[in-house]
Amino acid sequence: DTAVSQTPKYLVTQMGNDKSIKCEQNLGHDTMYWYKQDSKKFLKIMFSYNNKELIINETVPNRFSPKSPDKAHLNLHINSLELGDSAVYFCASSPLGAGNTIYFGEGSWLTVV
Amino acid sequence: SQQGEEDPQALSIQEGENATMNCSYKTSINNLQWYRQNSGRGLVHLILIRSNEREKHSGRLRVTLDTSKKSSSLLITASRAADTASYFCATPRGSGNTGKLIFGQGTTLQVKP
Numbered sequence: 751d752t753a754v755s756q757t758p759k760y761l762v763t764q765m766g767n768d769k770s771i772k773c774e775q776n777l778g779h780d781t782m783y784w785y786k787q788d789s790k791k792f793l794k795i796m797f798s799y800n801n802k803e804l805i806i807n808e809t810v811p812n813r814f815s816p817k818s819p820d821k822a823h824l825n826l827h828i829n830s831l832e833l834g835d836s837a838v839y840f841c842a843s844s845p846l847g848a849g850n851t852i853y854f855g856e857g858s859w860l861t862v863v
Numbered sequence: 864s865q866q867g868e869e870d871p872q873a874l875s876i877q878e879g880e881n882a883t884m885n886c887s888y889k890t891s892i893n894n895l896q897w898y899r900q901n902s903g904r905g906l907v908h909l910i911l912i913r914s915n916e917r918e919k920h921s922g923r924l925r926v927t928l929d930t931s932k933k934s935s936s937l938l939i940t941a942s943r944a945a946d947t948a949s950y951f952c953a954t955p956r957g958s959g960n961t962g963k964l965i966f967g968q969g970t971t972l973q974v975k976p
Binding site: 754783785790791792793794795798806840842844849851852853854855856857 | 893894896900903904905906907908911949951953955962963964965966968969971
């Protein structure tokens with residue numbers, strides 16, 4: 751069974767569209783994250799949620815809106831997509847607290863044309 | 864800002880040789896982690912070394928940590944073609960529930976058969 755699963759894996763869309771990426775973890779973790787990896791493989795945290803509560807928001811444009819309906823799910827909705835949003839988005843989870851091992855999903859490849 | 868920086872950025876070796884990757888960081892840490900990312904996949908945790916440890920082994924992996932120099936190294940012995948991947952170090956920043964893991968830009972390792 752996949753521990754952290756995210757869908758879709760590939761997404762190609764036009765500028766200005768709105769899209770969502772869904773994520774689910776079955777590890778029983780309290781903390782979930784969204785990371786963005788750019789074309790140079792630099793991995794940057796976007797958001798962190800603990801038990802459905804937003805904990806970290808790394809100055810991400812408000813076109814990005816995470817939603818956590820329960821602690822096992824963290825979805826990412828992006829409005830008015832821009833070319834610069836093209837990247838790989840990783841969902842991840844970990845036990846509560848800083849410095850714990852993080853478990854990543856397989857990534858969602860977003861291409862904005 | 865980026866916490867960890869890996870060196871070299873890219874490394875190409877023959878199967879059977881050893882591969883050494885280095886990571887430097889800037890602030891005090893309580894642990895340092897190494898992750899592997901195969902092409903087109905998510906990151907996978909390899910090993911965690913605590914600040915009071917100097918060396919740790921896991922199979923063909925050996926990690927060292929020098930807190931006085933704020934640096935760590937990952938050694939892969941007797942490399943295999945399947946070790947071809949990007950390797951990232953990661954360090955926690957912050958504490959408690961608001962902490963987060965900061966990743967370096969990674970070392971891309973190519974192991975030629």
